Amino acid sequence: xxxxxxxxxxxxxxxxxxxxxxxxxxxxxxxxxxxxxxxxxxxxxxxxxxxxxxxxxxxxxxxxxxxxxxxxxxxxxxxxxxxxxxxxxxxxxxxxxxxxxxxxxxxxxxxxxxxxxxxxxxxxxxxxxxxxxxxxxxxxxxxxxxxxxxxxxxxxxxxxxxxxxxxxxxxxxxxxxxxxxxxxxxxxxxxxxxxxxxxxxxxxxxxxxxxxxxxxxxxxxxxxxxxxxxxxxxxxxxxxxxxxxxxxxxxxxxxxxxxxxxxxxxxxxxxxxxxxxxxxxxxxxxxxxxxxxxxxxxxxxxxxxxxxxxxxxxxxxxxxxxxxxxxxxxxxxxxxxxxxxxxxxxxxxxxxxxxxxxxxxxxxxxxxxxxxxxxxxxxxxxxxxxxxxxxxxxxxxxxxxxxxxxxxxxxxxxxxxxxxxxxxxxxxxxxxx
Numbered sequence: 350x351x352x353x354x355x356x357x358x359x360x361x362x363x364x365x366x367x368x369x370x371x372x373x374x375x376x377x378x379x380x381x382x383x384x385x386x387x388x389x390x391x392x393x394x395x396x397x398x399x400x401x402x403x404x405x406x407x408x409x410x411x412x413x414x415x416x417x418x419x420x421x422x423x424x425x426x427x428x429x430x431x432x433x434x435x436x437x438x439x440x441x442x443x444x445x446x447x448x449x450x451x452x453x454x455x456x457x458x459x460x461x462x463x464x465x466x467x468x469x470x471x472x473x474x475x476x477x478x479x480x481x482x483x484x485x486x487x488x489x490x491x492x493x494x495x496x497x498x499x500x501x502x503x504x505x506x507x508x509x510x511x512x513x514x515x516x517x518x519x520x521x522x523x524x525x526x527x528x529x530x531x532x533x534x535x536x537x538x539x540x541x542x543x544x545x546x547x548x549x550x551x552x553x554x555x556x557x558x559x560x561x562x563x564x565x566x567x568x569x570x571x572x573x574x575x576x577x578x579x580x581x582x583x584x585x586x587x588x589x590x591x592x593x594x595x596x597x598x599x600x601x602x603x604x605x606x607x608x609x610x611x612x613x614x615x616x617x618x619x620x621x622x623x624x625x626x627x628x629x630x631x632x633x634x635x636x637x638x639x640x641x642x643x644x645x646x647x648x649x650x651x652x653x654x655x656x657x658x659x660x661x662x663x664x665x666x667x668x669x670x671x672x673x674x675x676x677x678x679x680x681x682x683x684x685x686x687x688x689x690x691x692x693x694x695x696x697x698x699x700x701x702x703x704x705x706x707x708x709x710x711x712x713x714x715x716x717x718x719x720x721x722x723x724x725x726x727x728x729x730x731x732x733x734x735x736x737x738x739x740x741x742x743x744x745x746x747x748x749x750x751x752x753x754x755x756x757x758x759x760x761x762x763x764x765x766x767x768x769x770x771x772x773x774x775x776x777x778x779x780x781x782x
Contacts, residue, residue, distance in 0.1 A: 433447035680735075727753050
């Protein structure tokens, strides 16, 4: 099939590359000149394991193209994925400007029947509004399908090609038949394609992300309680997570969640409910707890070194909001850095993949180290913010020797407290005695 993907950001690029790898002829369209120039030169503008190899292969074999010209990108395509951003507006609602702009352009330029597949995360009712919008402008039938993505940054390729489930909101038998054919190669192992109405599909995405965010905020509150009563949150989460009704995933305390999905989607779900006349008290509390949790590491540092950190220098390991990505959007590291800088401290930071993005976001307010051990040289303490694998087994003796003060703050509980303390280091963590 000839497929167009409008929006070559994280979601659109993964969708386009994977669809090309399934044998389709795919054109990715984006208005960002720098992004398209990089892709045309074979450079992937985001870090996602395996994406660069798949992209190179499909470009080489002629199945994948990139352009800024929407009209050219849509030529001969009867299937258009909409994967533009839906950022949070100041009131927490999702900004749908990009979605409606693309839908309108597709309707204006269609030279035959088109199926618009909305991959962007959008509030309930968006498909209905888009359907009405394109009906007024197109001379040809335009089907609108809600097809939310469930891609984890760092594992997006595998999530797309080997999904737990595929959710499709459709309004006609023709749309269902098309989606069954499009995704047939991905469900040969028996994983389901779940067909439902558009509104239910739209709400599926927000529900899933809000529930996962709830587990994170919940265990972070339990970790705070553990600190007060002398319990070990690691033992607590293992005991609770062993219940099959609960499960162990996302029950890891830390510095809070960030990224492009959870913060935005939690806010948008609260706003959707507010507009419908319902206050989602649990979901609203999830965001409040998370925002407070992002300050937890800075609070620990201030409690140890005092409110005035003038002349102090701290090493940060990890800048991205999670491992296996370079995404800095709403990363907890930004809150930690802001708090410590405001108190007068200097920061030397290292991240395996997010340094370029961090420089763009932070500029010269932070010093960046080329290696982890370079960052800690002479620092008053080490603060672990992101749990990259390469941080999990350091030489604690070397850490002790290089630090000016033998203090480490483990914001992700990745180390064994006894082992760290045996090396002569003062160890501070989240919810463990």
